[in-house]
Amino acid sequence: MAKTTTEDSAAQPPQKSNGKQKIAAMGDLHVKENGGSSYKELFAEISQAADILVLTGDLTDLGKPKEAELLAADMRSCSIPIVAVLGNHDYECGHVEEVKSIIKDAGVQLLEGQAVEINGVGFAGVKGFAGGFGRYMLGSFGEPAIKAMVAESVEETMRLENALRQVRSERAMVVLHYAPIPETVVGEPQEIYPFLGSSRLAETIDRFPVSAVVHGHAHRGTYEGKTPGGAPVYNVASHIEKPTGRPYALLEL
Template identity: 75%
Template sequence: MTANGVLKVAAIGDLHVKEEATSSFRELFAEISREADALVLAGDLTDLGKPREAELLAEDLRACSVPVVAVLGNHDFESDAVDEVSTILRQAGVRLLDGQATEIEGVGFVGVKGFVGGFGKAMLGAFGEPAIKAIVAESLGEAMRLENAMRKVSSERALVVLHYAPIPETVAGEPLEIFPFLGSSRLAEIIDRFPVKAVVHGHAHRGVFEGRTPGGVPVFNVAHHIEKPGGRPYALLEL
């Protein structure tokens, strides 16, 4: 933390660590440790949700000397081994959030994966087949988990960590046909009820870096593939 009490947070999503990885993130994590006070990982930490992929990420994270906060993404669920993946990451020191909050140097970090559902007037409604109602229930459930976690934050500064997007602006550039599968405005509705400094998410590899919730909270798409200020694969935020 700087002398004026500002916490520098490096944020990146969609690492998609593969079992047959030929490169690592060790040098990047070492760089982040020099540049930031904390590292945030915005989901899709693994490519297929395999425990071995989580182990490779855990090995790379040994190069990181600052606290690490993370949420899971949809890819991390692919192999139905999410409990094992989560255990491996937590044992590596990652503060893996799934409807919880944690605090670092006076800044509250609140994390959920989020879910699909669409944005604004185009949000999917709970009408029709049971399968549609189940999707909406899952989306509402993630929003409620975010709200419950926000209520536990005592800090005046909070960063919300998601995988799915809470607004359409930061997924602009993706095909319009898949917008409903990139996030949900229900997340933004919750965020705007609380004193949030910023939001980070991933998932939309072809989106844009920055947008705002209807209430004016800055939202940053920190997917690895997104062009960011400074030209590095991570965003550096000051909170």
């Protein structure tokens, strides 16, 4: 298992390192249709600081194609490979296929249960889903609606397992939107924990040699934790305070 470290920030963006890959990870951009916020300068900064950019979902605010187009335009300032998964907000308007097409056409490796290797690092990604953690995890019992929710959670977990089976690199990063552990959602109201992630994801992760896990979704969560098996987990939602002092984390694999 490769060692993962976080990088402290300086006045200038950190310089790229030799040998290991420096990965910038950020989630929950929530690009809006009115174009009020631009990520052009941030993407250009990340291109100088990292070798690969990972985006952990909620790329758009309401899942509108116009929002995806604005993000795609900003991505032109990013000169390094981009890997991403979608989040729940990207499904909101029912135009997810259009959003996916726009993001992919911008050159992004969009993971939906697949794996991709870039510069010797394997990335396995899914959106993930809700369901709760540990002994409070929702079971498939009762009304059809509850069973359907649990089935969705299990399906996303199976897709993650299939993606991890495709990874051949010794260094592997799991990319999610929903959290696999409760530690990185601490700070959110406990009442909504079941809607922020699922332990099923961590159970799958711990069956494979994973170097790091990144997710978003929990805007008021906690930056760092570990799966029961010891895999480092980072909540990289742009709202979370990180060692870089920037909206993105820097992880070295």
